[in-house]
Amino acid sequence: MGDVIRGGRWNRWNGEHVVALEATLQAFTGAKRAVAVSSGTAALEVALKAAGVRPGDEVIVPAYTFVATATAALQVGAVPVFADVLLETHNLDPGSFEAQITERTRAVIPVHTSGLPCDMEAILAIARRHGLLVIEDACQAIGGVWNGRRAGTIGDAGCYSFQASKTLPSGEGGALVTDDDVLADKAFGRMHIGRKPGGAFYTHYILGWNYRLTEMQAALLLSQFRRFPELQRRRVTNAAFLRDELARIPGIVPVREDAYVTEHGLYGYLGRFLSGQFAPGLGLTRATLLRALQAEGIPCRVFYDHPLYQNPLFLEAHEAMKDDCPFACGHPAAQAADYGKVSLPNTERLCATESLYFPQPLLLGTRRDMQDIVDAFAKLRAHAAHLV
Ligand SMILES: Cc1ncc(COP(=O)(O)O)c(C=O)c1O
Structure with a gap:
């Protein structure tokens, strides 16, 4: 360089x-x-x-x-x-x-x-x-x-x-x-x-x-590129540990790796929080869980907090892009676009309540760090009643 x-x-x-x-x-x-x-x-x-x-x-x-x-x-x-x-x-x-x-x-x-x-x-x-x-x-x-x-x-x-x-x-x-x-x-x-x-x-x-x-x-x-294989190996090892250990905690569901996944690229690690299984009957929200995790020193967070179509760019597309083709060019596809009417239930559910995200720097930590993450989830589940 x-x-x-x-x-x-x-x-x-x-x-x-x-x-x-x-x-x-x-x-x-x-x-x-x-x-x-x-x-x-x-x-x-x-x-x-x-x-x-x-x-x-x-x-x-x-x-x-x-x-x-x-x-x-x-x-x-x-x-x-x-x-x-x-x-x-x-x-x-x-x-x-x-x-x-x-x-x-x-x-x-x-x-x-x-x-x-x-x-x-x-x-x-x-x-x-x-x-x-x-x-x-x-x-x-x-x-x-x-x-x-x-x-x-x-x-x-x-x-x-x-x-x-x-x-x-x-x-x-x-x-x-x-x-x-x-x-x-x-x-x-x-x-x-x-x-x-x-x-x-x-x-x-x-x-x-x-x-x-x-x-x-x-x-x-x-x-x-010379460092990539070693860093990727570390991410893969840590993600496998997290996947196996977090899957044991009711209500924490790591992403499914189908048979075609030879290797997860691990820009981050995603999972789902199912409140009803994690803390039955308590109504524990993801926001409360994440605040408690932060207090435990675990930087787990939300990835996308709203579907892309809920951005002003799309909700007000005809005004926001009135000077830009395709909206300014009279194309039928643009005239027909009405993003305010789009409603995609899985995306909305993941964004609003379920999705959990571990950013990739976290996957470069030690086995001890990964164990701390698992322990924090287990501890918060055990004390869920005190969180709400
Ligand atoms: C899914 C996805 N697409 C496209 C991009 C755009 O990449 P860049 O930031 O290099 O323009 C990003 C970057 O965050 C991304 O996450």
């Missing part, structure tokens, strides 16, 4: 680190091509554009996710349509996804929430049946593996984030991966103001933006 700064070659066209990072990502994920970009948000936008999502198309996204999953669709003039998630995994419910498909649907963005791989077999089968693109939001899931394949390499393209909180961080940064050379070349142009790979500096072929990753970020990521 110091060498990059002192060397003065800070940009991808005169340095070698961004290109080396793309090669490392290809080797790590097994994808044929990787394109480094400035953020996970940029990766999603570039992937949708390069895959052929057009203004006025509909793109199905889970409601339990970070805003960028949906705003990436808006950035390319498409309309996000929300689908529900499964309570047991917090991931896209294939049935709800299929129920949202219309003649305007062009793509789906499954999110590997907190790093846990989605049910990609079911999602791909539905998508292929309806001729839809599958752009994986693997921004939390660089460490996730589905049926032996890296999260992000299963659909038409996959997107990663290297933002500061992620398991492979460089402050900001992102990348997309794909096996499709045409998609990859288009993505390269969108990222690099319309240039072609290997093309002349002042020759521009398509409409593109400047979404380049810097050499400093790439150098940092290359060194992070």
